[in-house]
Amino acid sequence: MHIEYKVTNDNDNRKVSQILKNHLKFSRGEIRRIKRCAGLMVNDQTVRLNSLVKEGDLIRVNFQDDDDQPVIPQDIPLNILFEDEHILVVNKPFNMLVHPLSYHVLNTLANGVIYHWQLQGHNSKFRSVSRLDKDTSGVILIAKSSYICHQLAEQMKNGICRREYLTVVHNRIAMNSGIINFPIGRPHDDSLIFGVTSQGKEAITHFTVIQRFASGSLVKLRLETGRTHQIRVHMRHLGHPLMGDELYGGSLDLIHRQALHSWRLEFNHPVTKENMQLEAPLPADMASLIHELKTP
Numbered sequence: 032m033h034i035e036y037k038v039t040n041d042n043d044n045r046k047v048s049q050i051l052k053n054h055l056k057f058s059r060g061e062i063r064r065i066k067r068c069a070g071l072m073v074n075d076q077t078v079r080l081n082s083l084v085k086e087g088d089l090i091r092v093n094f095q096d097d098d099d100q101p102v103i104p105q106d107i108p109l110n111i112l113f114e115d116e117h118i119l120v121v122n123k124p125f126n127m128l129v130h131p132l133s134y135h136v137l138n139t140l141a142n143g144v145i146y147h148w149q150l151q152g153h154n155s156k157f158r159s160v161s162r163l164d165k166d167t168s169g170v171i172l173i174a175k176s177s178y179i180c181h182q183l184a185e186q187m188k189n190g191i192c193r194r195e196y197l198t199v200v201h202n203r204i205a206m207n208s209g210i211i212n213f214p215i216g217r218p219h220d221d222s223l224i225f226g227v228t229s230q231g232k233e234a235i236t237h238f239t240v241i242q243r244f245a246s247g248s249l250v251k252l253r254l255e256t257g258r259t260h261q262i263r264v265h266m267r268h269l270g271h272p273l274m275g276d277e278l279y280g281g282s283l284d285l286i287h288r289q290a291l292h293s294w295r296l297e298f299n300h301p302v303t304k305e306n307m308q309l310e311a312p313l314p315a316d317m318a319s320l321i322h323e324l325k326t327p
């Protein structure tokens with residue numbers, strides 16, 4: 032994997048290290064790693080970080096594979112929405128962890144992704160930029176290097192990356208749309224769940240009601256922040272827990288997992304700068320739930 036940059040007039044006669052830091056936004060740690068691995072070239076010649084470049088020169092940064100691989104590769108089918116040498120976007124099924132745990136080292140998304148990459152001859156670490164709970168399905172963004180992960184994380188932090196979800200909640204929501212702005216945290220230190228608390232961190236969720244049923248509502252949500260269980264906590268606080276979300280007051284009568292799906296992700300490609308808009312269709316269990324709620 033690599034990225035290339037053609038030196039422009041405003042970077043003429045600058046050190047390569049300055050361009051890496053100020054224009055390409057490499058962190059200090061990443062620049063040190065480039066130095067160790069001799070992964071820096073200008074016009075196909077290996078150069079030092081303090082080398083001067085001129086307008087028209089082509090800088091190429093080669094990313095080395097990670098030396099250690101903590102995730103066990105496992106042949107798990109992946110529903111790939113997009114992939115190039117820098118990023119991977121997958122439609123994750125529900126009932127699947129994103130990362131392995133000490134007591135659950137197999138059958139996670141990471142296991143399947145690492146297997147898929149090793150078949151391609153790559154040994155990158157698994158770096159998930161977005162997160163999804165085990166029983167939340169949908170779009171998830173994965174970076175293939177620490178540099179790309181850092182660039183995408185900055186987009187998350189600055190609100191450039193737009194995350195939209197679909198959910199089915201209990202009861203009819205009266206408002207057509209709104210903004211939920213309540214801080215989220217653990218009610219007490221040993222709590223297993225999160226809640227709205229004045230001691231919590233800022234959490235902002237935008238919602239729009241798409242359809243109302245006799246006993247529920249189909250809602251589109253956009254996250255402005257990314258707190259743990261944010262949508263689940265906010266909707267419960269409004270008196271509309273997610274159907275199937277037993278942990279936060281939802282019923283399992285019609286669906287056996289929280290009815291929450293990450294359906295759309297928008298971001299700028301960290302290398303090409305192209306605006307990316309990727310969608311994952313509603314999974315069968317949520318489509319069946321909506322059909323049942325529509326039935327008189």
